[in-house]
Amino acid sequence: MMAAVTAARAGAAVTIYEHRSEAGRKLLMTGNGKCNLTNTRMGMSYYYCDSEDGKQIVRTVLAQFDEVRSLSFFHEIGLLTYDRDGYVYPQSEQAVTVRDVLLRECLFCGVNFRYDTDVYPLLRREETTGRFVIGKERYDRLILACGGKSERQTGSDGSGYELAKRFGHRILTPLPALVSLYTDEPDWQSMAGVRAKARVRLFVEGRTAGEADGELQMTAQGISGIPVLELSRIAVHAIHEGKRVEAEICFLNGRERVQIEALLQRMLARGHAEEWESPSDMLQTRLTGTVNSKILSFILRRICNDMERLHNGRPDEDRLAAAVAQQLFSCRIPINGHGKLEHAQVTSGGVLFDEVTEKLESRLCEGLFFAGEMLDVDGICGGYNLQWAWSSGYAAGLCAAEK
Numbered sequence: 001m002m003a004a005v006t007a008a009r010a011g012a013a014v015t016i017y018e019h020r021s022e023a024g025r026k027l028l029m030t031g032n033g034k035c036n037l038t039n040t041r042m043g044m045s046y047y048y049c050d051s052e053d054g055k056q057i058v059r060t061v062l063a064q065f066d067e068v069r070s071l072s073f074f075h076e077i078g079l080l081t082y083d084r085d086g087y088v089y090p091q092s093e094q095a096v097t098v099r100d101v102l103l104r105e106c107l108f109c110g111v112n113f114r115y116d117t118d119v120y121p122l123l124r125r126e127e128t129t130g131r132f133v134i135g136k137e138r139y140d141r142l143i144l145a146c147g148g149k150s151e152r153q154t155g156s157d158g159s160g161y162e163l164a165k166r167f168g169h170r171i172l173t174p175l176p177a178l179v180s181l182y183t184d185e186p187d188w189q190s191m192a193g194v195r196a197k198a199r200v201r202l203f204v205e206g207r208t209a210g211e212a213d214g215e216l217q218m219t220a221q222g223i224s225g226i227p228v229l230e231l232s233r234i235a236v237h238a239i240h241e242g243k244r245v246e247a248e249i250c251f252l253n254g255r256e257r258v259q260i261e262a263l264l265q266r267m268l269a270r271g272h273a274e275e276w277e278s279p280s281d282m283l284q285t286r287l288t289g290t291v292n293s294k295i296l297s298f299i300l301r302r303i304c305n306d307m308e309r310l311h312n313g314r315p316d317e318d319r320l321a322a323a324v325a326q327q328l329f330s331c332r333i334p335i336n337g338h339g340k341l342e343h344a345q346v347t348s349g350g351v352l353f354d355e356v357t358e359k360l361e362s363r364l365c366e367g368l369f370f371a372g373e374m375l376d377v378d379g380i381c382g383g384y385n386l387q388w389a390w391s392s393g394y395a396a397g398l399c400a401a402e403k
């Protein structure tokens, strides 16, 4: 829709083909229904792209129609917005209003819509004229903006990649980005449903590969939440390369370890010697109040298993406090799987940038353009993927019309 409005404003006659019965269905799901449409903190560090050429193109495209111009555009077409710590949302807090103002602007600019039309079986290129044919219609320029391969009920079913291949393009294998991670750590499911403000550090082959903080969600299969989504791309790619991946969780992010250890020692020393006969229950009672009780139980079961193995009986309070603190600050678990591509928020991989110009035109097929998630770039959480959709839609729409 951004590409269509831009091209129409530049004087082109534009038709959008959409194989669902409505446009912009994925937009309705964004930002938990509120749509985080951009971020006032922008930069290449928020984007992943597999080639240096690609990064340069992404940088140029983002600069041409940046977050400031995007917000001016949305304000001009009647969308009020607000910003919370840089994350921009519509004032209405309804993603549907972002979709509706875009739709309204498309109609105002004279864009035609053909709903319930899958382009995949209909699209071909006329050899003699080089024009693009969809059914009985002929077009001088074509912009493919078919999205990635996630949440296919919204329409992005991966057919865009197949269409790009039809014009000779290579596709970097689509993989999920922004997904949950899975662990086979014993007993992990006992924490399912717990949320904690935490810091997560990711290790690949024993080396730090990234870290992020925020609200961590424990699931029956592993971990989720913003910090995990942010690290998931690195984990997914490493898993697919057969590498060993681990996550280290700090459940007490921002707290001083020395002070926590002192507190643990003090609490462990308060009680009667006979309570040591049931160390797990005793520890739970003495340390309750430090973190969520399910997290504490999980950690204590882990420690008690080790305790029996290591000490064959009662360890001293200092060593025990150190062991609990170690788990609270650096609880390491293996990561051996991830959510499916269809449940990811974004798809990594896609149309390779070395076959695309800075105006997002194909180098292999004149008059063919790409926009949005189907290109080989993906952003972290925070409005970066939609900003890419706005910027790339603008670039492709403008150049397609000017040509």
Ligand SMILES: Cc1cc2nc3c(=O)[nH]c(=O)nc-3n(C[C@H](O)[C@H](O)[C@H](O)COP(=O)(O)OP(=O)(O)OC[C@H]3O[C@@H](n4cnc5c(N)ncnc54)[C@H](O)[C@@H]3O)c2cc1C
Pocket (backbone or CB within 6 Å): 017, 018, 019, 020, 023, 024, 025, 026, 027, 029, 030, 031, 032, 035, 036, 037, 038, 117, 118, 119, 120, 145, 146, 147, 148, 150, 151, 154, 155, 156, 157, 158, 159, 160, 344, 345, 346, 371, 372, 373, 374, 382, 383, 384, 385, 386, 387, 389
């Ligand atoms: C749950 C969820 C939450 C998200 N939240 C945010 C957020 O808050 N902020 C953010 O920046 N990003 C968010 N994203 C990511 C963001 O929504 C996408 O990156 C963005 O929508 C991509 O835009 P697009 O136009 O490239 O593709 P899409 O929005 O997927 O649109 C592609 C369109 O092409 C149509 N289409 C596909 N194939 C064909 C075909 N063969 N024929 C005809 N039509 C076809 C589809 O039906 C669809 O309407 C979220 C994603 C999900 C799944």
